[in-house]
Amino acid sequence: MDMAAIAALAPVIPVLTVESREIAVPLARALVKGGLSVLEVTLRTGAALECLKAIAEEVPEAVVGAGTVLNPDQLDRVQRAGARFAVSPGCTRELGLAARSSGLPFLPGVQTVSEAMTLAEQGFRFLKFFPADAAGGLTWLKAVSAPLADLRFCPTGGITPETAPAYLALPNVACVGGSWVAPRGAVATGDWQSAERLAATASALKRR
Ligand SMILES: O=C[C@H](O)COP(=O)(O)O
Ligand SMILES: CC(=O)C(=O)O
Numbered sequence: 708m709d710m711a712a713i714a715a716l717a718p719v720i721p722v723l724t725v726e727s728r729e730i731a732v733p734l735a736r737a738l739v740k741g742g743l744s745v746l747e748v749t750l751r752t753g754a755a756l757e758c759l760k761a762i763a764e765e766v767p768e769a770v771v772g773a774g775t776v777l778n779p780d781q782l783d784r785v786q787r788a789g790a791r792f793a794v795s796p797g798c799t800r801e802l803g804l805a806a807r808s809s810g811l812p813f814l815p816g817v818q819t820v821s822e823a824m825t826l827a828e829q830g831f832r833f834l835k836f837f838p839a840d841a842a843g844g845l846t847w848l849k850a851v852s853a854p855l856a857d858l859r860f861c862p863t864g865g866i867t868p869e870t871a872p873a874y875l876a877l878p879n880v881a882c883v884g885g886s887w888v889a890p891r892g893a894v895a896t897g898d899w900q901s902a903e904r905l906a907a908t909a910s911a912l913k914r915r
Contacts, residue, residue: 710812711833711881713770713792714861717743718875719909720884722774722863723758724749725894731758734889735766737899741906743888747794749774750781756788763789772812779805786811794884796837798822803829814861818842823855833859833881840865845873852879868908875914882914 714720721738723746725731731754735746746769748759755773762771772792773785782805785793790811795802798815803826806813816837817823823834836848839862843850848860862874863884874883888909893901 708770708791708812710792710814711859713745713772713812714814714833714882716770717745717910718882718912718914719743719871719888719906720745720747720861720863720882721888721906721909722747722749722884722886723889724751724886725754725758726752727754728758728761730894730897732761732765733897733899734894734902735762735769735771737903738888738906739766739768741888741903742910743906744768744770745882746771747774747884748772748790750777750785751775756784759785759790760788763791776802778802782806782809782811782813794835796835798826798831800829803831816863820851820855823851823858827855827858832857833861835884836860836862838864839874839883840870844870845877848874848877848879852877855879868905871909871912875912878915880915 770791773790774794776793776795792812794814796816814835816835859881866885888905
């Protein structure tokens, strides 16, 4: 599956920042049960690689990838840990080249038209728009839809259950990313039913 095919599996990619495999595995199971099978585990905790590996091994129904992949070394490590895709908040030339030669589906982040054009030149036509809300949100996506007509986006950053439907209604949006389906409080108390409920609502969102 390439990145667009992975994104087609669900309208929302949960962005997960988890501290242990004991949290990661039941959380992943709850989200998949709720209908969100594509999961992004960010490399923002010391346990991130272990969590990624645990989900890959113990929750085979999930398509688990890594987020906050900032350089080729991290890309290599997440691929070895079993990531099925990698996500970056931005991109460098080195990271883009490493992603292409690794064969791992890659979703690089952009915030400007020039960044999007540079990545398109490197062959990336499906891009993360980050931080979506802070960088212009719906207005930016609508404005670039004509000049960057062959690009599709996964807006992430500041998206809420209330704003997600408007993003998903845009023709250049394939899916959205967000942490709201795994709220800190529910994760801290192991309230997996809440995560499953939030995932079920998110997975029912309509895309254009
Ligand atoms: O850095 C933020 C993550 O990409 C997700 O953003 P969010 O917590 O605003 O949904
Ligand atoms: C922002 C995000 O989701 C990432 O760090 O990849």
